Amino acid sequence: MSLAPSESAPAGAVAAATGAPAGRGVCRRPGSPGPGRARPGHGRLLTRASVPYLLIMPAVLGFAIFKAYPIAASFWISLTTGNGDARRFSGLANYRRLLDDPLFWTALKNTALILVVQVPLMLGLALLVALGLNSTKVWLRPLWRLGVFVPSLTGLVAAGVMFSVILNHDAGLLNWVLSLFGVDRVNWLGSPFWARVGVVLVITWHYTGYNAVMYLAGLQGIPKELYEAAMVDGAGPVRRFVSITLPQLRPILLLTVVLSTIGTLQLFDEPYVLTGGGPDNATLTVTMYLYNNGFKYFDFGYASALAYALALIVSVLGILQVRLMGERR
Amino acid sequence: MKLRGPLLTLLLAGAFGLCVGPFWWLAMAATQDDKDVFSWPPKLLPGGHLMENLHGLEESIGLTRVLLNTLLVAGLQTVGAVVVSVLAGYAFAKFDFRGRNLFFVLLLSTLVIPDTVMLIPIFQMMMDLGLIDSYESVVLPGLVTPFGIFLMRQALRSMPDELLDAARVDGAGELRVLWRIVIPVNRPIIAALALFVFLGGWNQFVWPLIALRSPEMYTLPVATATLQGLSTTNYAQVLLAGAIAAVPVMALFLVLQRQFISGLLAGATKE
Numbered sequence: 001m002s003l004a005p006s007e008s009a010p011a012g013a014v015a016a017a018t019g020a021p022a023g024r025g026v027c028r029r030p031g032s033p034g035p036g037r038a039r040p041g042h043g044r045l046l047t048r049a050s051v052p053y054l055l056i057m058p059a060v061l062g063f064a065i066f067k068a069y070p071i072a073a074s075f076w077i078s079l080t081t082g083n084g085d086a087r088r089f090s091g092l093a094n095y096r097r098l099l100d101d102p103l104f105w106t107a108l109k110n111t112a113l114i115l116v117v118q119v120p121l122m123l124g125l126a127l128l129v130a131l132g133l134n135s136t137k138v139w140l141r142p143l144w145r146l147g148v149f150v151p152s153l154t155g156l157v158a159a160g161v162m163f164s165v166i167l168n169h170d171a172g173l174l175n176w177v178l179s180l181f182g183v184d185r186v187n188w189l190g191s192p193f194w195a196r197v198g199v200v201l202v203i204t205w206h207y208t209g210y211n212a213v214m215y216l217a218g219l220q221g222i223p224k225e226l227y228e229a230a231m232v233d234g235a236g237p238v239r240r241f242v243s244i245t246l247p248q249l250r251p252i253l254l255l256t257v258v259l260s261t262i263g264t265l266q267l268f269d270e271p272y273v274l275t276g277g278g279p280d281n282a283t284l285t286v287t288m289y290l291y292n293n294g295f296k297y298f299d300f301g302y303a304s305a306l307a308y309a310l311a312l313i314v315s316v317l318g319i320l321q322v323r324l325m326g327e328r329r
Numbered sequence: 330m331k332l333r334g335p336l337l338t339l340l341l342a343g344a345f346g347l348c349v350g351p352f353w354w355l356a357m358a359a360t361q362d363d364k365d366v367f368s369w370p371p372k373l374l375p376g377g378h379l380m381e382n383l384h385g386l387e388e389s390i391g392l393t394r395v396l397l398n399t400l401l402v403a404g405l406q407t408v409g410a411v412v413v414s415v416l417a418g419y420a421f422a423k424f425d426f427r428g429r430n431l432f433f434v435l436l437l438s439t440l441v442i443p444d445t446v447m448l449i450p451i452f453q454m455m456m457d458l459g460l461i462d463s464y465e466s467v468v469l470p471g472l473v474t475p476f477g478i479f480l481m482r483q484a485l486r487s488m489p490d491e492l493l494d495a496a497r498v499d500g501a502g503e504l505r506v507l508w509r510i511v512i513p514v515n516r517p518i519i520a521a522l523a524l525f526v527f528l529g530g531w532n533q534f535v536w537p538l539i540a541l542r543s544p545e546m547y548t549l550p551v552a553t554a555t556l557q558g559l560s561t562t563n564y565a566q567v568l569l570a571g572a573i574a575a576v577p578v579m580a581l582f583l584v585l586q587r588q589f590i591s592g593l594l595a596g597a598t599k600e
Contacts, residue, residue, distance in 0.1 A: 051503045052424035059417035060432070062473030067439050070447035070454075077449060132341045137334030146586070147345035150352070153578045155532025157550035161557055161571040162355050165564060171367040173354050209348060213590060266443040268535070273554070290445050295539060300449050307446035315441045 418481020
């Protein structure tokens with residue numbers, strides 16, 4: 001693509017800067033809507049100093065109304081109980097209630113369990129897929145890359161209705177495929193254990209390709225000379241992977257670990273659509289419990305306290321991960 | 330080691346099958362009669378009931394209207410969010426101003442806060458403004474995306490200052506520099522951002538579910554979800570609605586694959 005600054009610099013402007021009368025010889029009447037027209041008047045309004053403030057104005061306004069205010073208001077709400085006119089300040093009562101609420105702990109345990117299994121599983125698979133896609137020995141690489149990325153484009157409802165039938169006990173696609181290998185029907189979504197496995201499977205299906213494509217970009221950015229030098233020194237494939245690939249990928253690994261952790265801690269969509277949190281609260285996540293309290297029982301105070309507890313957990317884990325993986329001296 | 334190429338190819342083909350297989354089944358199931366959706370073995374070839382299911386969807390959720398709603402909401406959100414992101418990203422990338430770093434950090438730190446935190450106050454705000462059950466209520470909260478602003482800042486930072494200064498020396502005003510240089514030079518990444526925002530708008534579910542009340546305002550994901558909740562659910566129709574939701578997104582991706590992936594990577598790899 002040509003950058004062509006000359007094309008963008010108006011002829012009239014050049015002429016004006018050099019003191020020559022604008023439009024001479026080009027037959028352009030002054031004030032005709034040529035490319036040079038916007039310059040003089042508008043330039044006055046936008047002094048250099050005011051420009052950045054005007055540019056970020058929409059973002060600041062939107063941020064104040066739809067981010068900063070709701071976040072602050074929600075903290076205030078978390079310190080109150082009751083609804084509408086009956087809302088009263090109640091200090092930390094909601095937070096105290098939360099610590100004694102067995103369902104909150106169940107939800108937190110479920111979320112942690114899914115996190116510990118799902119994030120390493122997904123990122124491990126993504127790395128393997130990326131390594132495969134990066135190998136020049138593989139045929140038809142663009143096709144495979146396209147295919148593994150496609151699930152991440154699908155919205156939660158489309159994926160949800162799809163998998164609620166695919167995971168069906170009696171006639172689902174997955175049980176049918178398994179039966180071809182002689183595996184008995186699994187009661188996905190129906191038993192507490194398998195419902196968790198089902199949710200993990202669906203999230204993994206949904207986002208592995210996205211992470212794989214990010215890793216692929218990281219792999220393609222590693223200088224070939226590093227590998228050549230290591231081979232000259234006699235390093236085998238495992239050694240090369242551990243000593244070159246992993247350290248070189250570290251920034252992007254960190255990014256995906258942090259983003260996946262945030263995403264999974266806030267997990268809501270998949271259990272909402274697939275299991276509704278059941279059976280027996282086995283897939284109830286913190287965000288889902290929050291949603292139930294807020295929009296089913298209309299207990300806004302308690303829901304907001306849950307939200308803040310979750311935000312605290314997310315930020316602590318995020319900071320820990322950056323500390324552990326980020327800087328290496 | 331001669332087998333390595335074929336072996337890896339086979340494994341990747343397997344991964345491809347796992348990722349794409351469900352879509353094949355979905356497309357086929359959407360063309361079956363309702364009672365054949367749960368047949369054993371599952372139907373993996375086209376059935377003859379596509380038109381019938383489409384008519385059914387038109388009657389049950391008003392498919393045409395719902396599609397137009399979704400398109401309108403996603404379209405407005407895309408235009409708005411791209412404008413906000415490009416302007417703010419340009420300011421962050423190329424200008425020094427008071428409060429720049431503070432605002433940038435504040436913006437990014439909202440990423441760790443679950444969206445659900447904001448649902449309740451935004452819901453109350455929309456109630457007070459009388460905007461519940463309107464297009465505005467769905468579109469407005471999505472106009473400021475920290476991700477979009479971050480992406481634009483990263484992209485515009487790598488633009489050489491000389492390019493902008495040359496135009497300024499030639500007397501171009503700031504608006505002109507933005508319109509004639511910054512935007513054309515960065516068109517691919519802006520297209521990528523537009524795609525991401527459109528995708529998010531097209532697929533968004535939880536907020537429209539809360540903000541929209543009447544069926545004729547529903548977007549496709551909301552309408553599909555309400556359809557699924559009924560006791561007399563026609564699963565062939567539900568699956569067809571799911572397939573319809575997935576198709577435009579994939580078509581867009583196929584056409585604009587290059588921009589899409591480069592946008593993804595621009596956000597991920599530049600530090």
